[in-house]
Amino acid sequence: MSELTPEIIQRGRGADPIEVARRRRANRELQATREKLTSTSGLERAFDYEILRQFAETRRNAVVVMYLLTGIIGAAATVWVSAPLVLMWMALIMIAMSVSFVFTSRYLKLEPTTVAVGAWRLRFVIGEFVQGAAWAVLLVALYQSGAQGAQTFLLFLALLITAVTAMLAANVPAAVYFGIAPLSGAILSSIGSLHNYEWLTMAMVAAGGQLYFAILANRLYSSTVATLEFRAEKDALIAELEQAKANSDEARRRAEEANIAKSHFLATMSHELRTPLNAIMGFSEVMKGELFGKHHVPAYREYANDIYSSGKLLLDIINEILDLSRIEAGRYELKEEAVSLAHVVEDCHHMLQMRAKNRSITIRETIERNLPKIWADERSIRQVALNLLSNAIKFTPTGGEVTIKVGWTSSGGQYLSVRDTGPGIPEEEIPVVLQSFGRGSLAIKTAEQGTGLGLPIVKGLIDMHGGQLILNSKLREGTEVIVTLPPSRVMDTLAPMDESGLEPAPSQTPRTARRAAA
Structure with a gap:
């Protein structure tokens, strides 16, 4: 396979x-x-062995029943046939059954790879033929007795043995045919010697019954082969799934190793880059501020300013990459405390107000008052707000508008919504911009260059808080990013203590005692 x-x-x-x-x-x-x-039967080799194994098991398991059936039939036959002849016949048929039992037991003990399928099939066919011939001996004895009722019992016995043989040997059609051939020969020979139309009709019905059971055995064989084929396909599919799972586990292990190596590399490189970068920014800030005297060439001040701006941009990029690598590696630790989402958003608004004003962008703010505090990492929430506002200002054209909303969610949590009037994002590119270093095609053409890490960092931080990030966008109409925090993060105000100082009033207990107590 x-x-x-x-x-x-x-x-x-x-x-x-x-x-x-x-x-x-x-x-x-x-x-x-x-x-x-x-193969010797036109099937796969494994099918040949399996079919013979089922035949052998069926025959071996039925030997006790067949011995019992032989005894019952022998006892009934003594009504028309002499007892010594019946005993001789019973000895003959039981010897044939015993030899067949030995063959089937020996076959079941063999290893599948050492089995000569063709030789064993021939042995089983010969064994069925011998047993059929032994049953035909009793039919002939009944026919020759000429007693009333013996012929009717003969036909009943022929159909019974035919049915039993067809059921037990159905997995080897040749064994069925050779097993009932002697019975058919005995019936046909009696038809030629009698001129009784009633007997002739009954014999023809018996022959038709034998033909029916032979066809039924062939159908059972076809069903067995189909079952084996379906099972082989199922086993092959399971093997492929197991192989695919093993490959997937190996790929995941390598990805985890690569992720750990990446995190280690980024942590090391960020330290190695920050050290000289801080020196560059410090000296360039001294130079642009002309702390040790004015420049004789005015262009030097501009160069120093460009060096400082470029260093700051590079430092921001390094910080973003490091933050994202920590989030992905699960090493970003949240220092949770009581935080006012409204106050954090207002502070971020004031910090970026000048940047928006320089581009004639209007920022509209709608914040619900008296919002309770949330239990969160203030640095993370501030970074989320700054990233969303920075992106909105960056992607909004001159004279556009940015709308900020803070309020309650329908489930009792709190949300922050930032909407801009920028170029928007095509629907098929939304998963791209949520990936690390992902940027939309229109954003690349119309906006400032960036690393594409803002939204992935926001999503990672919100996920760590148990919240959700929702991005809605329409081409040439703008983009809205909504982050929600779950109700479990919202804190109620502590109830006033009574004079005894033992416990608060029952109606004003905090929503989460642990967080409220903190």
């Missing part, structure tokens, strides 16, 4: 999944054809 090895997966990473599935199916069919060419 073809397996999804790592080499095949690596070669087919960029391949069409339909083409990969087609090749896998072709490999399966090729192997099945090769198995059939080496």
Whole structure:
């Protein structure tokens, strides 16, 4: 069976999944054809062994019942046949059954790889023929007795043994045919010697019954083969799923190792870059401020200002990359405390007001008053607000408008909404901008250059707080980003203590005692 090895997966990473599935199916069919060419029955070799194994188990498990059936039939036959002849027949049929039992037991003990399927099939067919011949001996004895009722019992016995043989030997059609052939021969020979139309009719019905059971045995064999094929396909599918799971686990392990290595690399490089970068920014700030005297060439002041601005931008990028790597690695620690979301958003608004004013962008603010505090990391919430407002101002054209909203969610949590009138994001690109370093196509053309880490950092920080980020956008109409915090983060005001100082009033207990007590 073809397996999804790592080499095949690596070669087919960029391949069409339909083409990969087609090749896998072709490999399966090729192997099945090769198995059939080496088989003696036109089936796969594993099917040949399994069918004979089922035949052997059925025959071995039914031997006690067949002994009992033989005794009952022998006792009934003594009504028309002499007892010594019946005893001789019973000895003959039981010997044949015992030999068949030995063969089937020996076959079941063999290893599948050492079994000569063709030879064992021939042994089973011969065993069925011998048993059928032994049953035919009793039919002939009943026919020759000429007693009244013996012929009717003969036909009933022929149909009974035919049915039993068809059921027990259905997995080997040849064994069924050779097992009922002697019975059919006995019936046909009696038809030729009698001219009784009633007997002739009954004999023809018996022959038709034998034909029916032979066809039924063939149908049972076809059903068995179909069941084996379905089971083989199921086993192959399970094997492929297990291989795919193993490949997935290996890929996940390598990804985790790569992520750890990336985090270590970023932490090391951020330290190595920050040290000289701080020196560059410090000296450039001294130079642009002309602390040790004025520049003789005015352009030097501009160069120093450009150096300082570039260093600050690079430092911001390093900080964003480091924050994102910590979030992805699960090493970002939240220092939770009581925080006013409204106050944080207002502070961020004032910090970015000058940048918006320089581009003639109007910022409208709608904040519900008397909002209770939330239990969160203030630095993280401030970074979320700054990133959303910075993005909105960055992507809003000159003369545009940015709308800020803070309020209650329908479930009792709190939300922050930032909406701009920028170019918008195509619907198919929304998952892209939420990925690390992802940027929309229109944003690249119309906005300032950035790293594409703002929204991923926001999403990571909000997820750590148990909240949710929702991004709604329409082309050329603008974008709205909504972050929500769950009700469990909202704190009620502590109830006033009574004079005894023991406990607050029952109607004013905090929503979460642990957070309120903090």
